[in-house]
Amino acid sequence: MSAIARLAHQARYDLLIFRRNPAAMVFTVVIPTMFFVALGLLLRVFVDDDDFPALFTSSMMAFAIIGATFVNLAMTMTIRRERGVLKRLWGTPVSPWMFVASQSVVALAVSLVMAVLFVGLGSVIVGLSVDATGFSVVVLSLLIGVGSLVAMGLTLSTFVPSEEAAPSVVQGVALPLYFISGIFFPMDLMPSWIGAIGRVLPFHHFARSIEAGLVWDDKSVPFEHWAVVLAWGVAAAVFVIKRFRWTPRR
Numbered sequence: 526m527s528a529i530a531r532l533a534h535q536a537r538y539d540l541l542i543f544r545r546n547p548a549a550m551v552f553t554v555v556i557p558t559m560f561f562v563a564l565g566l567l568l569r570v571f572v573d574d575d576d577f578p579a580l581f582t583s584s585m586m587a588f589a590i591i592g593a594t595f596v597n598l599a600m601t602m603t604i605r606r607e608r609g610v611l612k613r614l615w616g617t618p619v620s621p622w623m624f625v626a627s628q629s630v631v632a633l634a635v636s637l638v639m640a641v642l643f644v645g646l647g648s649v650i651v652g653l654s655v656d657a658t659g660f661s662v663v664v665l666s667l668l669i670g671v672g673s674l675v676a677m678g679l680t681l682s683t684f685v686p687s688e689e690a691a692p693s694v695v696q697g698v699a700l701p702l703y704f705i706s707g708i709f710f711p712m713d714l715m716p717s718w719i720g721a722i723g724r725v726l727p728f729h730h731f732a733r734s735i736e737a738g739l740v741w742d743d744k745s746v747p748f749e750h751w752a753v754v755l756a757w758g759v760a761a762a763v764f765v766i767k768r769f770r771w772t773p774r775r
Contacts, residue, residue: 528623535619535627536634543631553597553635557589561643565650576740578654582647583736584708587670589639591699591708591728594632594671598678599685599695602628607688611771621771629675636671640664644739659741666734669751673727673758680761683768687775702728727757 543549565581605611614621640663647653655663685694703709705719706728712720723729734750 531619532623532626532630535623536630539627539631540634543635549597553589553593554639557585557592557639558642558646560588561585561646562650565646569651578647578651579736579739580711581651582643582653583732583739586640586643586735587728587732588703588708589643590636590667590670591674591703591731593635593639594674595678595681596695596699598628598632598675599681600691602679602682603685603691603695604688606682606770607773607775609773612773615771625675625679629672632675633667633671636667637664640667647739653739655739656741659738662738662741662746663735664738666731666738666747666751669758670727670731670734670754673754673761674731676758676761676765677727679765679769683765683770702726706732708732725753727754730754 543553561582564585568577568581602611611621611624614624619627644653644655644660644663648655681695681698682691685691705715705723706726707715707720707723708728712723712729715723730750730753734747734754737745737747737750
């Protein structure tokens with residue numbers, strides 16, 4: 526069996542596990558969707574701005590996809606490492622790196638589904654309008670973003686000391702980054718020094734690259750945002766190759 530065939534087989538298996546895991550479905554799909562619907566219905570009453578539909582949809586989409594990639598992988602890979610699952614992969618036909626690649630494929634599949642879902646909800650709830658070219662920019666942003674976020678999630682998992690600490694450490698890193706990166710609040714409302722920090726972080730550029738596709742009227746390809754996200758991803762990938770742990774710490 527070729528490497529691509531093994532990857533496809535493992536990805537189908539991992540996707541089936543994800544679909545049959547109620548907790549994963551709730552936290553990855555259901556809760557972000559509920560946030561989108563609730564906040565969209567509330568904010569559309571108070572916000573009268575032509576840029577609001579794209580800004581809101583891109584921020585909520587970034588929030589959901591970061592949760593499905595960076596947050597989810599950082600926690601699950603820590604748990605699997607500490608339970609010895611990653612170590613046992615060395616004795617199976619599925620290599621550890623093939624397993625990581627499979628997890629990345631599943632994260633990308635979930636992200637694409639969330640993107641389509643949120644664009645549909647955005648058109649109904651907040652009046653979002655997206656053409657085919659703009660959505661292709663969104664998809665390319667997802668391809669770049671998901672790969673980088675997976676690498677960053679694996680990087681974070683190397684700093685988590687135990688299975689018990691995984692939720693608190695990962696969420697303790699992710700939640701502040703959501704706020705200072707302009708995911709939950711416009712950066713114009715933040716102190717200038719916080720905004721300066723947020724503008725160099727990958728979460729901000731990932732969300733804004735999605736927004737560029739959703740407001741395709743200005744035909745602005747987000748090369749700068751892609752470059753920043755990709756740079757973070759490459760740096761994280763280099764760190765993972767050198768420092769990622771396959772064996773339990775204890």
